[in-house]
Amino acid sequence: MIWIAIRMLTGDPQKFFGLVFGIAFSTLLITQQLTIFVNLLERGASGVYNVSSADVWVMDPVSRTTDVAYAMPSTALDKVRGVPGVEWAVPHIRAQASVRTKDGDLEGVAVIGVDDATLIGLPKNMVEGSIDVLSQPDSVIIDDVGTTRMFPGQSPIGERLELNDQRAVIRGIADAVPSFTSTVVLYTKYSQALNYVPGTRNRLSFVLVGAENPAEAKALSEKIEEETGLKAQTREEFARDGVQFIIDNTGIPLNFGITVALGFIVGVAIVGLTFSLFIRDNIKQFGALKAIGVTNGKIRRMVAAQAGLVGLIGYGLGVLGTVGFIQAFSSNPTFKGFYIPWQIPLISAAAVTIILALTGWLALRSVLKTEPASVFR
Amino acid sequence: MALDIRNLSFSRQILPVIAVVGLIFAALYILSGQPDRELSDPDREPPRTPEALADEARVAGSGIVEPSSELVQIGSALSGLVTGLYVQPGDRVSEGQTLFTVDDRAVRAQLREANAAIAEARAAIAEAQSAQATAASQLSLYRNVDDPAAVSRSEVIRAEGEASAAAERLRLARARLDAAQARAGSARTELGRLTVRAPIAGEILAVNIRKGEYVSTMGGGGSQPFIEMGQTQPMHVRIDIDEEQAPRLAMGEPATVSPRGASDQQVQASFVRAEPLVVPKRSLTNSAAERVDVRVLQVIYELPADSVGDDGLFRVGQQVDAYMPAKAGE
Numbered sequence: 001m002i003w004i005a006i007r008m009l010t011g012d013p014q015k016f017f018g019l020v021f022g023i024a025f026s027t028l029l030i031t032q033q034l035t036i037f038v039n040l041l042e043r044g045a046s047g048v049y050n051v052s053s054a055d056v057w058v059m060d061p062v063s064r065t066t067d068v069a070y071a072m073p074s075t076a077l078d079k080v081r082g083v084p085g086v087e088w089a090v091p092h093i094r095a096q097a098s099v100r101t102k103d104g105d106l107e108g109v110a111v112i113g114v115d116d117a118t119l120i121g122l123p124k125n126m127v128e129g130s131i132d133v134l135s136q137p138d139s140v141i142i143d144d145v146g147t148t149r150m151f152p153g154q155s156p157i158g159e160r161l162e163l164n165d166q167r168a169v170i171r172g173i174a175d176a177v178p179s180f181t182s183t184v185v186l187y188t189k190y191s192q193a194l195n196y197v198p199g200t201r202n203r204l205s206f207v208l209v210g211a212e213n214p215a216e217a218k219a220l221s222e223k224i225e226e227e228t229g230l231k232a233q234t235r236e237e238f239a240r241d242g243v244q245f246i247i248d249n250t251g252i253p254l255n256f257g258i259t260v261a262l263g264f265i266v267g268v269a270i271v272g273l274t275f276s277l278f279i280r281d282n283i284k285q286f287g288a289l290k291a292i293g294v295t296n297g298k299i300r301r302m303v304a305a306q307a308g309l310v311g312l313i314g315y316g317l318g319v320l321g322t323v324g325f326i327q328a329f330s331s332n333p334t335f336k337g338f339y340i341p342w343q344i345p346l347i348s349a350a351a352v353t354i355i356l357a358l359t360g361w362l363a364l365r366s367v368l369k370t371e372p373a374s375v376f377r
Numbered sequence: 378m379a380l381d382i383r384n385l386s387f388s389r390q391i392l393p394v395i396a397v398v399g400l401i402f403a404a405l406y407i408l409s410g411q412p413d414r415e416l417s418d419p420d421r422e423p424p425r426t427p428e429a430l431a432d433e434a435r436v437a438g439s440g441i442v443e444p445s446s447e448l449v450q451i452g453s454a455l456s457g458l459v460t461g462l463y464v465q466p467g468d469r470v471s472e473g474q475t476l477f478t479v480d481d482r483a484v485r486a487q488l489r490e491a492n493a494a495i496a497e498a499r500a501a502i503a504e505a506q507s508a509q510a511t512a513a514s515q516l517s518l519y520r521n522v523d524d525p526a527a528v529s530r531s532e533v534i535r536a537e538g539e540a541s542a543a544a545e546r547l548r549l550a551r552a553r554l555d556a557a558q559a560r561a562g563s564a565r566t567e568l569g570r571l572t573v574r575a576p577i578a579g580e581i582l583a584v585n586i587r588k589g590e591y592v593s594t595m596g597g598g599g600s601q602p603f604i605e606m607g608q609t610q611p612m613h614v615r616i617d618i619d620e621e622q623a624p625r626l627a628m629g630e631p632a633t634v635s636p637r638g639a640s641d642q643q644v645q646a647s648f649v650r651a652e653p654l655v656v657p658k659r660s661l662t663n664s665a666a667e668r669v670d671v672r673v674l675q676v677i678y679e680l681p682a683d684s685v686g687d688d689g690l691f692r693v694g695q696q697v698d699a700y701m702p703a704k705a706g707e
Contacts, residue, residue, distance in 0.1 A: 010388035020392075049412070053419045073671040075619035075658060081426070081437030081700070082622055088423035117638040118421040124413070131420075177412075210423065212431060214416060235416070309393065316396030319403040327406070339410045345403070 001294070005302035006309060008282055015281075016310075018274045023314025023352055024321065026267025030260055031322040031340070031348040037256035039338045043180035044246040045239035046337070047094070050176045052124040054208035055217040057238045058089075058224055061231045063205075065242040066094060067110070067179065071202040072230065079228040080207045085220045090115035091190050092206040095197040099186070100162040107150060109184045111163070113193025120208055122174065122187055128157060129172030134189050141172040146184030148333045161186075163196040177337035180246055264351055271310075272359035279303070279363035283370055291372035303364050307356040315352050319345050424640035424698040427633040434703035436626045438676070440616035442636075442695045444607025445679070446577055451604040454570045455479055456593040459586050464604070466584055470575040476604055479571040479592060488564035494557035501550035509543035516540045579608040582693055609693065612685040614646055616676050616699045620655055623674040625703040632678045632701045634691075640698065642690055646678035676701075 010016050042049075047066030048057070058080050063069040071093075080089045093113035098106050114121035119131050127144050134141065140161070147156050161168045163186075174187060188196065194203055209232070211220045221232035233241060247253050279286075286299060322340065329335040426435065461478040464470060516536040522528045583605040586592060592603055614634055618626060628651060635643040652675040678699070684690045691697070 006389055010386065013388060016388055049414055052415070052417045055416065073658070075617070075622075075671050075673065078437040078439060078617075079619055079622060081424075081698075082435050082625075082703070084432055084434060086426065087431075088419075088425050090423055115423070117640065118419055118423040120419045120421075120423060124417060210419070212426075312400075313392050313396040316400040316403075320399035323403045323406050326410075337412065339412050340407045342407055342411065345407060 001298060002302060002305045004289075005305050008285060008302075009278075009306045009309065012278070012281070015274055015278045019271060019278070019310045020314045020317070022267060022270030022274060023311055023355070024317040025270070026263045026355065027315050027318025027348050027352055028321045028325075029263030029266065030351050031319060031344055032325055033256055033259045033263060034344045034347065035322060035326065035338070035340050037252065037260075038341055038344065039335075040180070040252055040256075041243045041246055042239075043178065044242035044244075046177040046179050046242075048235055048239040048242060050123045051092075051121050051208065053120055053210065054235060055211040055214050056209040056221045056224065056232050056234055058207040058209055058228070058230050058232045059205070061229070063231060065245045066206075066238075068245065069094060069205045072204045072207075073202050074204050076204055076228070076230060077207050080209060080224060080230070083220075083224050083227050085212055085216070085223060086209050087212040088210045089207050090118055090120045091204050092121045092208050093190055093193045093197070093203055094205045095193070095203075096183075097163055097186075097197050099168075099184075101150065102160065107184060109146070109163075109186050110179070111193050111196050112185060112187050113190040113196075114187060115208075116189045116191050119189075123176040125175040127173040127175045128155075131172070133171035134187075134192075136169075136171060138167050138169050138192070139171045139188065140168045140192075141174050141187040142170050143174050143176040143178065143185040143187075145176070145178040145182055145333045145336055146186075147173055149182065150184050164198055166195050168196065178333070182334070264355070267351070267355045268358065271355055272362065275307070275310075275356075275359045276363045279367060283367060286367045287370050287372055290370060296368050299367060300364065303360055303367070307360045311352050311356050315349060318348070318352075422641045424635055427643055427700055430633065430700050430702060434625070434705075436618060436622050436701045436703050438616040438618040438622075438673075438699050438701070440614050440675075440697050440699060442612060442614050442680070442691045442693055442697060444579065444582070444609045444693055445611050445613045446579060446608035448582070448693070449576060449579070449606050450602030451476060451573060451576070451606060453479060453573055453592045453594060453603060455567070457481075457571065457591070459588050459590050459592055462584070462586065462588050464581045464584065466581050468581045470579065470581060470606070472575055472578045474575045476573045476575055476581075477586065478573070481568055481571045484564055484567040484571060488561055488568065491557055491561035491564050495554060495561060498550055498554035498557050501553060502547060505543060505547035505550045509540070509547050512536070512540040512543040573603075575606065577606075577608060579606050580610075581606050582609075607693065609685065611682060612680045612691060612693070613649060613677050614680060614691075614697055614699065616678065616697075616701075617658060617673040618676060618701075619658075620672045620674060623655070626674075626676065627702045627704045628676075630702045632676075632699045634678065634680065634697050634699045636690055637696045637698065639690065644681055644684045644690065646680050646699075649677040649679050651676045 044065065058076070060070040060072050074091070077089060077091050080086060091113075092115070093111070095111050097109055097111045099109045100106055112121065119134060122131050122141070123143070126141075129141070131141070133139050142150070142156055150156065151159065156170045156173065159170045161170065168186070168188070176185065179185070186196075197203070209220070209224070211217050213220075217234040221234050221237070224230065224232035289299065326335070326338055326340060330338065456479070458480040459477055460480050463475050463477060470476070516539070519528050519533050519536050581604060583602075585601045585605075586603045616632065629648045631645045631647050633643050634646045635641070655672045655674050658671040658673045680691055
């Protein structure tokens with residue numbers, strides 16, 4: 001009986017492909033837009049995720065994200081080190097600076113100063129060179145996306161820059177997820193960064209803390225806040241702060257929300273119309289089936305099978321399209337680090353299910369009301 | 378439904394298979410593409426809390442290694458060219474040992490002048506003495522003549538005047554000798570001041586002058602001291618503690634100290650004293666216009682003898698991280 005339903009469905013290729021296209025298109029739209037949305041938002045947290053070894057970030061109480069930070073006096077480091085449960089703590093400076101390139105261009109860069117001795121605060125992996133180059137004088141490490149922006153089509157290794165009247169030589173390329181604004185990032189030692197960034201009284205932006213027991217980072221951050229009066233956030237909290245900052249300060253959630261809603265509406269409209277037309281065209285066949293004694297329950301199952309097949313194919317193609325999209329653009333620096341969170345295909349699956357259930361239910365109402373006699377009319 | 382190659386339908390069979398395979402592929406791609414956000418341990422050892430203080434209340438600070446005498450910056454009392462340099466960095470000197478000498482030719486010339494003046498004064502004394510003797514004998518000759526008519530009164534007055542003038546000349550010559558001797562003495566003192574000596578026993582840490590360079594009493598070029606020295610046995614560390622943390626510090630307890638860059642090598646340093654004056658924090662930013670709003674209590678600890686010296690862990694001026702126990706019950 002189900003097999004009859006499937007044949008009925010594929011009997012008219014135009015309608016069948018119309019249905020599949022409708023589902024595939026809305027899946028693609030919802031999945032792809034949600035993916036870009038989530039990844040753009042997570043750009044706000046990239047500064048936190050690039051530092052792989054800090055359990056807790058300590059900052060001035062008014063600091064909000066990795067880029068919106070108010071500097072602390074340098075003794076904050078010792079205050080944090082004095083809190084029980086802190087295994088280690090190192091200084092971390094993040095500041096904006098202007099760099100003059102060889103051609104005389106001015107470019108805004110983010111200077112990140114990592115602890116001199118341990119280099120904690122650098123991204124986990126390097127594209128070129130090793131982190132040891134920072135021990136050479138006037139060394140900086142550039143991030144890979146910054147390379148494409150500042151030195152398109154050439155290797156930046158060995159390039160000289162001028163930062164705050166000081167010489168800086170690029171000696172390595174780090175593999176880092178770019179920030180929301182894709183600012184060029186220069187990593188250097190803390191003491192060097194103090195020279196590269198025009199001086200203000202306090203310079204220390206963050207204290208990176210390693211917990212003795214990483215599982216209790218939350219409790220440790222509360223303890224640090226209580227004992228030092230500074231603000232302490234666990235890695236996850238601080239990443240969320242960065243995301244929240246983008247949600248609060250940009251139109252991204254609204255824009256992408258509209259696109260996702262459009263995807264849903266287009267899906268409902270195309271699939272709903274096609275499905276209704278298809279069912280109406282086949283109402284005689286359903287009448288005939290009823291006439292030979294097929295129950296309403298059976299018919300419901302038949303329509304469900306039809307919807308299921310359309311959904312499976314459409315959804316599969318839609319997700320495949322998203323994967324293809326992300327894969328095709330993965331080498332583009334704008335999409336560096338983009339990934340498809342596993343929750344998103346589940347969300348679009350739920351959306352597809354809702355679309356099909358809604359349209360199927362609407363179409364079925366006329367079938368269920370059909371008199372078996374209508375076949376003779 | 379048996380699969381029959383002739384009956385194979387694109388819509389009913391191939392498409393669902395493509396969809397399922399595509400879904401499996403997409404699932405694998407998505408799951409393998411999740412970002413790596415695992416926490417990792419730092420590659421290099423950061424300064425860790427010492428075991429004993431891991432769960433205890435504690436105070437942390439950073440500081441600088443210094444000689445137990447603190448850093449002595451040798452100056453020069455007089456300006457001039459350096460003519461002799463007798464120490465080099467690393468030398469151990471005893472108190473009073475010559476460090477360097479400043480050009481003394483001008484002062485030696487003054488000394489010779491003074492010596493000549495002494496000789497001259499001595500000659501003048503001898504001359505005055507003989508004149509005095511002559512005048513005295515002349516006067517006594519006149520006085521011994523009994524016949525008043527033999528010698529006129531005016532002759533006697535002249536002889537008396539000559540005798541007293543000769544005595545005055547002798548006194549003058551003696552005063553000249555004293556003056557010349559005083560000049561020679563002051564020249565010798567200047568000569569002594571041109572030789573710069575070690576004020577204490579200790580180790581020469583830096584020599585910033587070379588033979589032939591000009592030293593002025595205002596300090597060297599770039600405000601560098603000429604010679605820096607200090608007593609490096611024992612060696613001290615000066616730890617800065619934030620004034621907010623200072624009341625928590627348990628005074629008298631030893632500190633765990635590790636040098637920057639070798640944080641796995643920790644030593645126990647014994648308490649020496651806390652400075653009575655709370656000073657502004659010196660941030661080592663090398664900036665000329667340093668502004669501070671944090672004050673720090675400076676506490677001094679003595680490093681163990683086996684961690685200092687030529688092969689030791691600590692050297693003067695090195696930055697260190699330190700952990701100290703806090704007062705109980707806080």
